[in-house]
Amino acid sequence: MRADFYVAVDGDDASPGTAERPFATISAAQDAVRGLCRNGLQQHVTVQIGGGTYRLMEPLVFGPNDSGTDEFRVIYAAAPGEKPILSGGRRISGWRETDTGRWETLIPEVKAGSWYFRQLFVNGHRGTRARAPNDGFFRVDAAGPDNRTSFRFQEGDLTPSSRQEDAELVFLSDWSISRVRIKEVNAAARAVTFCDPIGPAAADFYAISGFEPHARYYVENAPEFLDTPGEWYLDRKTGLLTYQPLQGEAIDAVEAVAPVLQRLLTVSGDLATGRPVRNLHFVGLTFAHTEFQLPTRGYAEVQACFAEQRPNPLGRWNSFPPQAAVAFVHAVNCSIDGCEICHTGAAGVGIAGRSRNNQIVGCDVFDIGMNGVMVFSEKNNTVSDCRIHHCGVVGHGGVGVWVGLTEATAITRNEISHLPYTGVSVGWKWDHTPTPCRNNLVAFNHIHHVMQLLSDGGGIYTLGLQPGTVLRGNLIHDISPAAGKEQSNGIFMDQASTGILVEGNGFFRISQAPIRFNQAGRNELRKNVLRLSPTAQPLQDAPPGTVKVDNLVETDEGDKLTAAIEQIRAEAGPDGVSPDVSQRSPRGRDWHHG
DSSP, rough: OOOEEEEOTTTTTTSSSOOSOHHHEEEHHHHHHHHHHTOOOOOOEEEEEOOOEEEEESSSOOGGGGGGOOOOOEEEOOOTTTTTEEEEEEEEEEOOEEESSSSEEEEEEHHTSSSOOSSOOTTTTEEOOESSSSSEEEEEEEEESSSSSSEEETTSSSSOTTGGGOEEEEEEEEOOOEEEEEEEEEEETEEEESOOOSOOOGGGGGGGTTSOTTTTEEEEOOOGGGSSSSSEEEETTTEEEEEOOOOOOOOOGOOOOEEEESOOOOEBBBTTTTTTTSSEEESOEEEEEEOOOOOOTTEEETTEEEEEESSTTTOOOOOOOOOOOEEEEEEEEEEEEEEEEEEEESSSEEEESOBBEEEEEOOOOEEEOOOEEEEOOSSSSEEEEEEEEOOOOTTTTTEEEESSSSSSSSEEEEEEEEOOOOSSEEOOOOOSSSSOOOOOEESOOOOEEOOHHHHHHOOEEOEEEEEEEEEEEEEEEEEOOOOOOOOOOEEEEOOOEEEEEEEEEEEEEEOOEEEOOOSOOOOOOSSSEEETTTTTEEEOOOTTEEEEEOOOOOSHHHHHHHHHHHHHHTTTTTTOOOOOOOOOOOOGGOOOOO
C-alpha cells in the first residue's frame, strides 16, 4: 500500500522519508507535507506511521499550512496492522524492591522542582494515588463555621500526615467535585481545614452542607495511605516514587509512564485571518498519557468539569473548560478516525472555535481524566460509532460527550458507559435566552452504567432552548440510584429544556424515573418504551406544556422493548440516522490511496 512519506521509531529525520529510509518523527513528515502543500496539491497525501511509541517532547501543532484542499485530503495514518502510540509521557525506570515488597525509584527532576506528576500509568493501567479510604468514602460529620474551608470529621477517619502540604481532599457534591489542598488536620478537635474553599463561590448550594449534611469525601496523596496494591506516592521533596505492585507484576518487566505534556495534538486555524485547517485526517493512531495540574487555588467544578476561575472575589459565575489532549480549533472537514484516546489527566477530544463538518468516528476513548469528547463549535460536527467509557477519573463530574451551544451536532451509534456522571450532555444555558443551540441529534446510542458516582444527571442531559433537537432511538439502562440528594435518570431535561423531540428511546434497569424534568418548557415525547423498576414512575415533574403523543409503552418484557427500538431504527433509514445528518466518514482502512 503506497504512501507519500513514512515514519518509523527506528527512522532518521535526515532521511528522505521513504519506505526504505523513513523519518523518525511525525514533525519531520509534517515539514515534508508542507512543502507539497505550498506547491498546491495534485492528489491526496498520506503519511504512514509505523508501530511503536513516539514520545513527544512538545505537542504536535497543525495549522492552515498543513491543510488539504476541498478536493484533496492530507492523512496521517497508522501502517496497516500496526499500532503507533503518540505519548505525552516519560518512561520511569530504575526501580528497586524494598523489604516491604514495594518498588521505589528516585526521580532527580522531581527533587529539583522541575517536574511533578499526578498520574502514573503502570503496564497499561492507571495507578491509584495513595488514598483513604481505599474503597468508598468518608462522610462529613458537620460543616465548619463558613461552610467552605473546614469541617469536622468522624472519629478515626483522618490523622495528620507527615507530608500535609501535598495531601489533597476530594469532596463530592451532587453533580460536581472539588479538589483542595489540606492545610491542617486537628485530630483532637476532629477538624480539617483547607487552603482554599470547597465549591464555586457563585451559589450557596456548592457549600459543604449545600446538598446534604454528611457529604462524601476522600483524601489522597499522603505516604500514610500507601497500603493497597496498585497505589503509588510521589514525594515532592525527595523525588522518591513508591509503588505497591499488583499481584503478578514483575519489577524486571514493568512499564511505568508518567505524563509530561497536558496536550498531544492541536489542529488550529487562524481565527484572525479566517483561515481554517481543512481536510486533515488522523487515522488509526493512539494518543496517550497527558497530565492535569491542580490549579494553585484548587479545583472546584461548576458542572461537566468546567471549573471555577480563581481567584473569584466577587463570586460571579466564571468558569473554564478542561484542556483536551487532542484539540481542533477553527477546523473544517477534518477527522479523527479509528483512533484511541486514552490515559489522560483532563479531557480527551475537544472541537472548538468555529469548527464545522468535522468527524470523530470509530474511536475508542477511555481512561479519561475528565470529559471524553467536547463539542463547543459552530455546526455539523459528528461523533459516531465510538466507544467512550471510563471517563471522569480525575474530575468526577466528567461526561462521555458534552455538546455546548452548537448547531446540528450529531452524536450517533456510540456506546457510552461506565461514567461517574452523565452519558451525553447537550446545551449550556440555564434559562430561556435564545442561543445557537439547535437541531442537534442524539440517536441510536447505547448508554449504560452511568451516574455511578454523582447524581442529578442521566444517560442524556439537556439544558436550555434547543429548537429542532432530537433524542431518538437510544437504549439507556443500568442507571445507578442517586448517590446524592437529587435523582439520577435515563433522560433528564433540566432548566429551560425546550423544543426537543424525545422519540423511540428504550429504558430499563433505571432505579428512578426514566424521564425527569426540571423547569423545562414544551417538548414532545412519543413511542418511548419503558421497563420500569418496581418503585419508579414513568415521568418525574413533567411540566403541563409537555406534549405526549403515543408516548409511553410500559413493559416487563425485554423482547417487546427490543422490538420497539428496532422498529424505530428501521423507520429512520438503513443507516439508523435521519437523512439530514451528514454522511459518516470512511473507515480508516479506506483512507489509503494508490
